[in-house]
Amino acid sequence: MAEQKSKKPMTASDYAKNQPHLQGRILTPNPYSALAEYPPLSYAKAAAEGSTSKETVPTSKEPETPTKSTYYVKPQKQHLMTTQFTKPITLPQLKAFVNRAFYPDCPYPTDNVTKNHTFYEFILVDSRSIEVTHYPDQKDKNTIAYSTCKILNIHQSKDLGFIHHHTTKPFVTPGFHIQGYTYTDYQNAFFRAFFLRPYDHSWFFSFDHNCSKAIPGWFAEWWYWFGPSDAIYPANLLKTSFEFYKKHIPDQPIGPLNKIYFHIDMGIPWICSWHFQLALHLQDMPYSLVREFRVKWWEKYNQDRCSYSNIQKHFDTIKQAKQIVQSVSKTVPLLLPSQLQQPSQKKSSPTTSTTSSSSQKRSKHSKKEKLAQLIDQLMN
The missing domain is CATH 1.10.287 (Helix Hairpins)
Structure with missing residues (x-):
């Protein structure tokens, strides 16, 4: 924990200064787990260690039962593309396919490799949407072991001055090789900035307690993928504390807003990781390349914060x-439109002016x- 406190969050100027170092740099897999041990997934372990085993890639898996120091694999799978594979393949074959399909700093479908991980992370830092800190591996300082992200705000388009989602606005911090971004870029940033590295990297997520609760609708999808699942919460936390919390706020029957508000107000963090997988995702189609997400409860969280x-x-x-x-607004009366007009040209006596000035x-x-x-x- 002492090492974490000494590490400073990234600033917007860091991205402009370190572009030659960050842009296009291939992050080597980190053989050490981030924040905690990963569940015993032979596929993920083999990928992290660069194994050349002939083991085939699992194509389906039941969600794991969350236990101490393990991740919960979310059942929903994010479809990326349909492949040519009609049967399970080996891990080296999958890695070769992923390397052909994606640019190293863009592990997602894109036709513009300049809008890579650094670009999207810069958008979120420059717009004061997140505070991010990357912690290097102790044995390899060029490798990021894990990262922390505090969500400061999820801005609506009007908050950033956008009229249309396709118009461009400049960055607050100058010096980046791309001059600005659109609101569509901003939305994509909340998804793509966190695809830093599959298998052996994790994000420690939390909300700032001052995060605005005027949350745009598209963030519900972000929560669907990156947010915690009910299965990872401690026993009775949702049945007792969360239900008691909901009695104090206007109920949102659809969507995850109630739970997002709960995390903001109670300062509840969680841990998230992701990896590639092959799955029979679309009916009567070949295997799809999908993205799976794993989430975990942070065991050091003080649950007393969620007490009644x-x-x-x-x-x-x-x-x-x-x-x-x-009470303050009642004691400070609002000015009427007539009081906002230019003062009368009529001269007042010195005594009256002095008295009026003192009273004001x-x-x-x-x-x-x-x-x-x-x-x-x-x-x-």
């Missing part, structure tokens, strides 16, 4: 903050004091 008392305290604090804002100063001072108190209480 802390959840109640959280919503009581929000209620008090709203009451403070309402006292009023402004009182308002400043109340606003200062409000800010202080909200911060506490």
